[in-house]
């Protein structure tokens with residue numbers, strides 16, 4: 001059981017991982033013993049990714065490239081306006097607080113460069129996956145303790161056996177995942193029964209409040225989003241795409257809670273709903 005281990009005794013990610021093709025546990029090997037698929041570890045990061053489809057390709061290009069670097073200051077400003085990074089992030093991370101404060105094995109999906117790690121108890125062992133390799137490298141460089149705890153992998157195909165983690169969370173990025181239902185199912189699958197799974201992002205369709213939409217000139221929104229530093233193909237994706245959260249959770253997580261965050265500019269999905277299962281989710 002993860003809860004009996006100290007952080008240093010916690011296994012490396014490659015020891016926990018399984019094959020994304022056939023599900024066979026890798027047990028630290030760099031080739032699947034079941035189907036022979038390669039799982040190279042490069043720069044302390046396990047490579048468990050296939051060809052990216054649709055939006056995931058566009059998103060990975062954005063976060064791997066200069067667009068995210070240009071846009072980052074606007075994200076920081078947004079969080080400052082929401083009461084500061086700690087306040088804005090803890091409004092989501094607090095839903096993990098039912099975990100044992102001293103020991104927990106936790107996965108962050110879409111970990112980026114690790115911005116949330118400083119807000120979690122140091123005694124927890126956090127692992128991370130992301131589709132942008134540049135972000136994983138930045139996370140490893142920023143937090144040396146993440147060496148061997150990161151995988152280049154998609155939310156939709158998590159390279160872990162069932163119930164590997166005590167909790168799983170994702171902050172930012174979810175709205176543009178290629179396959180939301182697959183990602184939610186995967187996050188639930190790799191988390192132990194009743195362990196919290198928490199997903200937060202900005203409210204879908206915010207772009208409909210753009211001045212261009214309001215005055216009937218959508219091209220104007222494209223222009224100012226480009227001025228914020230976003231890549232052209234990323235902007236096109238943002239302006240064309242919405243996710244219906246209610247339909248999604250009704251389909252995949254009917255017993256999840258959906259809470260507004262960030263003055264209703266964001267949402268937080270919590271599964272299972274802490275109000276429906278108070279014994280497993282009470283705040284410590």
Ligand SMILES: C[S@@+](CC[C@H](N)C(=O)[O-])C[C@H]1O[C@@H](n2cnc3c(N)ncnc32)[C@H](O)[C@@H]1O
Nearest residue numbers: 063110111112115130131132154155171172173
């Ligand atoms: C806005 S950043 C958030 C980073 C970090 N979680 C934070 O709170 O600062 C979104 C991250 O999600 C990653 N991402 C987007 N789609 C993904 C997917 N389908 N699977 C895994 N990671 C994904 C991006 O590459 C990016 O690093």
